Amino acid sequence: MATMGSLAFVSELNTIETTVFLNNRGLPKFPLFAYYRSRKSILDNKTFVCSNGNGRVWRMKASGEKSSGGDGSGGDSDEALQAVIEKSKKLLAKQRDLLQQVFSERRDVITSINNTTINSEIEDISSEEEQSFLELDSNLPDDNHTSDEPSSSSVDPLKYRVPDNLNYEVDSWNKPSEVSTTNELPPFVSDISTTYKYSEDTNESTFHNVNDVAETPKHDDVKSPPLAGANVMNVILVAAECAPWSKTGGLGDVAGALPKALAKRGHRVMVVAPRYGNYAGLQDTGVRRRYKVNGQDMEVNYFQTYIDGVDFVFIESAMFRNLGSNIYGGNRTDILRRMVLLCKAAIEVPWHVPCGGLCYGDGNLVFIANDWHTALLPVYLKAYYHEHGLMHYARSVLVIHNIAHQGRGPVDDFSYVDLPPHYLDLFRMYDPIGGEHFNIFAAGLKTAYRIVTVSHGYAWELKTTEGGQGLHGIISENDWKLKGIVNGIDKTEWHPEVDAYLTSDGYVNYSLETLRTGKPKCKAALQRELGLPVRPEVPLIAFIGRLDNQKGVDLIGEAVPWMMDQEVQLVMLGTGKPELEQMLREMESRYHDKVRGWVGFSVKMAHRITAGADVLLMPSRFEPCGLNQLYAMCYGTVPVVHAVGGLKDTVHPFDPYNESGFGWTFERAETGRLIDALGNCLVTYREYKESWEGIQRRGMMQDLSWDHAAYQYEEVLVAAKYQW
Numbered sequence: 242m243a244t245m246g247s248l249a250f251v252s253e254l255n256t257i258e259t260t261v262f263l264n265n266r267g268l269p270k271f272p273l274f275a276y277y278r279s280r281k282s283i284l285d286n287k288t289f290v291c292s293n294g295n296g297r298v299w300r301m302k303a304s305g306e307k308s309s310g311g312d313g314s315g316g317d318s319d320e321a322l323q324a325v326i327e328k329s330k331k332l333l334a335k336q337r338d339l340l341q342q343v344f345s346e347r348r349d350v351i352t353s354i355n356n357t358t359i360n361s362e363i364e365d366i367s368s369e370e371e372q373s374f375l376e377l378d379s380n381l382p383d384d385n386h387t388s389d390e391p392s393s394s395s396v397d398p399l400k401y402r403v404p405d406n407l408n409y410e411v412d413s414w415n416k417p418s419e420v421s422t423t424n425e426l427p428p429f430v431s432d433i434s435t436t437y438k439y440s441e442d443t444n445e446s447t448f449h450n451v452n453d454v455a456e457t458p459k460h461d462d463v464k465s466p467p468l469a470g471a472n473v474m475n476v477i478l479v480a481a482e483c484a485p486w487s488k489t490g491g492l493g494d495v496a497g498a499l500p501k502a503l504a505k506r507g508h509r510v511m512v513v514a515p516r517y518g519n520y521a522g523l524q525d526t527g528v529r530r531r532y533k534v535n536g537q538d539m540e541v542n543y544f545q546t547y548i549d550g551v552d553f554v555f556i557e558s559a560m561f562r563n564l565g566s567n568i569y570g571g572n573r574t575d576i577l578r579r580m581v582l583l584c585k586a587a588i589e590v591p592w593h594v595p596c597g598g599l600c601y602g603d604g605n606l607v608f609i610a611n612d613w614h615t616a617l618l619p620v621y622l623k624a625y626y627h628e629h630g631l632m633h634y635a636r637s638v639l640v641i642h643n644i645a646h647q648g649r650g651p652v653d654d655f656s657y658v659d660l661p662p663h664y665l666d667l668f669r670m671y672d673p674i675g676g677e678h679f680n681i682f683a684a685g686l687k688t689a690y691r692i693v694t695v696s697h698g699y700a701w702e703l704k705t706t707e708g709g710q711g712l713h714g715i716i717s718e719n720d721w722k723l724k725g726i727v728n729g730i731d732k733t734e735w736h737p738e739v740d741a742y743l744t745s746d747g748y749v750n751y752s753l754e755t756l757r758t759g760k761p762k763c764k765a766a767l768q769r770e771l772g773l774p775v776r777p778e779v780p781l782i783a784f785i786g787r788l789d790n791q792k793g794v795d796l797i798g799e800a801v802p803w804m805m806d807q808e809v810q811l812v813m814l815g816t817g818k819p820e821l822e823q824m825l826r827e828m829e830s831r832y833h834d835k836v837r838g839w840v841g842f843s844v845k846m847a848h849r850i851t852a853g854a855d856v857l858l859m860p861s862r863f864e865p866c867g868l869n870q871l872y873a874m875c876y877g878t879v880p881v882v883h884a885v886g887g888l889k890d891t892v893h894p895f896d897p898y899n900e901s902g903f904g905w906t907f908e909r910a911e912t913g914r915l916i917d918a919l920g921n922c923l924v925t926y927r928e929y930k931e932s933w934e935g936i937q938r939r940g941m942m943q944d945l946s947w948d949h950a951a952y953q954y955e956e957v958l959v960a961a962k963y964q965w
């Protein structure tokens with residue numbers, strides 16, 4: 242049986258006594274002891290004087306062993322025993338203060354217990370101590386403990402999944418706005434009275450699922466340390482697409498991958514996206530809400546799953562159903578109505594949708610909105626909630642993936658977004674091309690607490706007349722809150738060693754070590770699959786992407802006659818503008834032995850082309866970041882790119898004198914420049930095999946993961962958190 246006793250640390254400089262629980266072996270219980278172990282340097286060579294409260298006293302070294310001369314059990318006189326007890330009483334008041342401090346710091350320890358230092362300390366402990374620690378602590382008094390928090394006794398540093406910030410004590414940031422308890426909510430806010438309560442008495446928030454969903458998954462399989470430490474936040478990324486469920490381009494990739502990297506840092510992270518189809522493996526939460534869209538009540542239903550440390554919540558509505566292959570389809574107002582619903586329904590997810598049994602709540606919360614589709618979210622957060630004393634501590638960050646699409650329309654479109662009249666000024670824009678118009682991106686940029694864009698180069702370009710595409714003025718004015726962060730790669734999806742699409746049809750997984758054998762096999766498999774002659778010596782050039790003006794596909798079309806004289810093969814995969822799709826088809830029929838134009842969206846082919854090709858072309862006119870060149874470098878495929886935006890940031894040009902660089906770049910988006918760069922690339926491919934392999938290897942050896950970007954996002958989230 243564990244008992245309570247007293248503990249004194251005796252050192253040359255100080256004597257500290259405190260009350261502890263002792264286990265049946267007479268050792269202090271784990272959390273407190275672990276706490277002092279974590280401060281081992283302070284306590285080294287100090288001695289504990291312990292009493293079990295029943296008159297048994299002994300001395301113990303900081304290591305946990307009883308000191309040889311100090312074991313007073315039965316050996317100390319009654320007077321000595323009495324003296325220790327008296328001393329304990331006198332110091333009780335001081336001790337209580339200390340204890341308060343210890344327990345408040347204990348919360349930090351639970352977080353930091355996951356860091357490697359303490360993990361390694363715990364691993365270092367002797368087997369006797371380890372055994373003691375494992376038996377310990379089920380009854381440790383803990384002022385701060387709430388029933389929903391994993392008890393300190395059950396804290397497994399590798400399994401502790403729910404960050405501290407789930408509990409609404411200690412930190413005012415975590416405390417939901419008191420106003421949100423009121424039943425007198427503004428009419429436009431969904432009725433929250435049955436789902437969200439804040440108790441002044443217990444200082445805790447409780448969330449009840451309206452439909453009493455009992456079967457919410459318990460999440461306990463995250464093994465990564467909370468690198469974010471004290472910066473841990475609740476993060477909700479909202480996007481119109483999220484891979485692998487929905488994807489038309491890079492936004493889907495980012496929405497699927499960045500949240501995982503943030504979760505790895507210890508944040509509690511959710512993605513909210515529309516449910517366009519019947520995705521496998523989702524759980525119906527049973528939560529149903531209604532939101533007004535253009536005067537019409539739309540019911541939404543929330544589905545969820547939990548993967549790689551991230552809660553994925555999908556909004557189901559008649560408006561989104563069966564749009565998987567046409568996410569941005571329909572006329573302008575159809576799309577606008579869908580995005581209004583997405584933003585309205587997403588913003589209340591932290592109130593209504595329990596994940597792992599607990600709603601996120603609106604304290605210590607930041608939304609990451611993406612592109613114009615969700616640029617209404619920062620505006621709604623301000624207009625519907627903050628201005629009514631709701632979601633007081635929630636913040637919004639808006640990410641610019643592509644400024645070319647802004648949610649423009651006639652000023653009358655303002656009626657669709659359901660905002661007070663004085664908000665119109667946020668949306669109203671004038672420019673020489675569109676005249677006076679309504680612009681959703683503009684309003685989002687002005688309202689968001691912080692703005693991120695996906696490379697440093699693009700952050701600069703956005704402030705120029707050409708790069709900002711009409712929004713450069715607003716972006717320049719808000720430069721103080723803008724940061725460029727280069728995207729990363731989800732290496733569980735995009736890495737030649739583990740790529741699931743390289744395990745059949747002659748494709749093989751390969752690594753830096755097996756590059757010389759693995760990549761040629763993939764190239765041969767690709768040539769076979771495309772019906773091209775299997776010729777290892779012929780450079781295979783690729784393009785993958787949306788067939789759009791942005792991507793400079795027309796420049797490739799103009800360069801094709803030159804390429805055909807070069808003894809190369811070319812494969813282009815894409816969908817988009819009908820005239821560009823037609824161009825692909827025509828090129829294939831004209832140069833059937835050398836060119837393949839694959840019109841369609843095929844993730845499998847995108848992976849296989851990235852692995853099998855020698856060269857990837859990206860002559861984009863502008864490119865906020867670009868993911869394909871990152872994937873290419875990771876697969877030992879050499880990029881030839883227009884030096885713009887993120888392409889300039891990530892593809893350092895090959896320098897033959899220093900054998901450095903990752904590919905070829907050209908300064909202007911012109912066919913001649915493309916041909917020059919590609920010509921140099923092909924010469925190196927044919928005549929300088931060692932240099933070529935060096936370029937491939939350097940590309941593959943880069944750390945292109947999301948880890949660094951996630952750290953930088955975290956800085957932005959924290960800046961938003963402390964901004965009023």
Ligand SMILES: Nc1ncnc2c1ncn2[C@@H]1O[C@H](COP(=O)(O)OP(=O)(O)O[C@H]2O[C@H](CO)[C@@H](O)[C@H](O)[C@H]2O)[C@@H](O)[C@H]1O
Pocket residue numbers: 489490491492494495642643695728785786787814815816841842843844847864865866867868869887
């Ligand atoms: N036909 C097809 N079949 C299969 N897969 C296809 C495909 N067409 C494109 N893809 C895939 O879609 C993604 C495209 O990503 P990009 O970043 O290159 O461009 P996008 O312009 O869509 O993204 C915008 O957002 C991203 C993310 O921030 C920025 O990197 C980028 O510069 C910006 O324009 C890649 O994963 C690619 O493989």
